[in-house]
Amino acid sequence: MALNRQIAYINLSTGEIETKPIPLEVRKKFIGGRGLDMYLLYNHTEAGIDALGPDNVALISAGLLSGTLSSASARTHVAAKSPLTGAVGSTNMGGFFAPELTWAGFHHLMLKGEAEEPVCVWVNDGKIEIRDASHLWGLSTRETQNALKEELGEEVQVLCIGPAGENLVRYANVMNGMKNAGGRTGMGAVLGSKNVKAIAARGTMDIEIRYPEEALEYDYEVMKHISGTKFAQIMGKYGTMFIQSVTNTTGLVRTRNFQHNQLLDAEPIECEHIEEYSFGTVGCFGCIIHCRHRYIVDDIYDEGPEYTAQGAFGWEVGCNNFETILRGNHLVNHYGMDILETGSMMAWAMELYEKGILTDKDTGGLKLEWGNDETVLELIRQIAFREGIGDVLAEGPLRAADKIGKDSLKYNIHVKGMSNLHSDERPTPALALGIATGTRGSDHLRSRPAIDLYHLPVFLLEKVYNNPVKYEGKFTSDYRDYEGKAWEVLWQEMMYMAIDLVGVCKYHCVFLSPNLMNFDHISKFLYYNTGLEMSPRDVWEVAERCYNIERLFNIREGFGRKDDTLVDRYFDEPTTRGLEIVRGKTIDREKFKEMIDEYYALHGWDENGTPTQETLERLGLDKEPSHML
């Protein structure tokens, strides 16, 4: 059964491999996936280590429901100390790797030390081998996967890095398949620093489902409900690109870095255009939504693009050309690099070029002009191979700003050294609070109350956000308000953590629709598939415990209230475009401070954002690191 999947400790320096069962008491405290990874990260690293050195650990995991009769349980989680931010490194990806890892007998792999030569970790039906991968070094992510399938078998699933990870680009990603990317926080660079080109998995070990008939019936019921929602139908046709119809139309995206909040005349990059290039949609393991297209443009064949590609190679850099988005999407997948960070760094560089802070001398003559499609594509390549100005931009916001100097940092849109999504949160305080307080930096996937944008009636907000824990304050439907938003952010933190513990896709939970899975569903899926009896409130408490472990990691690294903030531009520069309801908006400093105060209080943290002793005791974290595993 799922509960008997093991953890493997793989020492790349010595070649030693140790496997252990995961005790039930650990499962009950941390469940698995992202939460257990965070426990392991906190317990197996010391403060102040070099994220790209041998003392960092890289964790690769599947959620507890991965590969079971719970649909969309495809998510792989990768964790380490982030080389981009120095804070929690954590990224989550779809595809087919996590179920294969589970069927091979493991839920968690911990890579320690550093290999002398490039290696591939091969996990095959309970056995683990460290293999030479010198011949794979230098290959793209797709070439690497194809080569390993040829060597080890077509059924093998591969998680790998591309040239960007080898070149230690601080936002290099890990990839599985053509498009499934663990993009954020530079986990590809951590693998690159350890000389790990790939992890391959193949498994045929059954998972015993505790109550198979009930599990199937319940899954069918939930999936039938999800597939009937408007959200799933739109998502299945356009993928996440449909979001642009709301955000760019309203004026909630950042254009030309942060100078505007809407790309005008954006008809050429609207999601409907994908139909001109697509020849069908595909999904991850066990998913009914199929949210990504397979497309061809000239000699390029790839999957996607997602909303992030639309922003990165569209409105952020001022390009209004759908094919640039398709080509840019392909290049970052090919080289193994985070789309979001790449687009943001390019947009920042373009604004610096416009302001004369970067010149032709710095760029080697490359014209970093808005809307220059060729520059965008060339810059992606230069970053991946650390050539010219790309070598500077490959360092991420803080280190690149140090190298460029002058007042370059004030133009960068980041939190804790990680770039923001191409969204503009000045009209939306809830979303602004979410990115400011994210444990891994500016983050739209770990706390964003996206349904706040839908102007939902208060009774519906109460129904969603008072389950399983009640909020004593008031909710408001207006996304421009500050009231009740601190709780919405906290609730979403718990929701996203809970779904990451079990390894199910976020698009199946309350994220872009209020009608999807919540804590009740996770409780039932856990029971039917594994036999674990956890109430929705119990699941919430595990999520809270795991979120606090992330916070403790960051505090140990020196992060605190000073880092839970936004760059000054959010407070000082009003929005310039969009519908009248979002024009002229800034974040109000005083109200923002009050939101942070309330958010800390709701968490049980002190005024610096540190969990109080009482909170640690309530969550059973007062003796961490406890080294249970």
Added chain:
Amino acid sequence: MAKRTGKKEEKKRSRIGEVRCLNCFERFRVPPKAEKFTCPNCSWEWRISWVNPKLAKIRGPMWDRMRF
């Protein structure tokens, strides 16, 4: 499976082509196959696309109106 009641059927039918105005947040119904529609509440004009014959979505604004 229980037979859908007339009231539920009517409710389902009434949501066909319904979208929410991004400017005033009121819901309005778009005639089948319409490619443009003006919100009856705030008079904002939208371009419309159809996910399927029953499901409309706002595609974008009339860009001329976004210049000010």
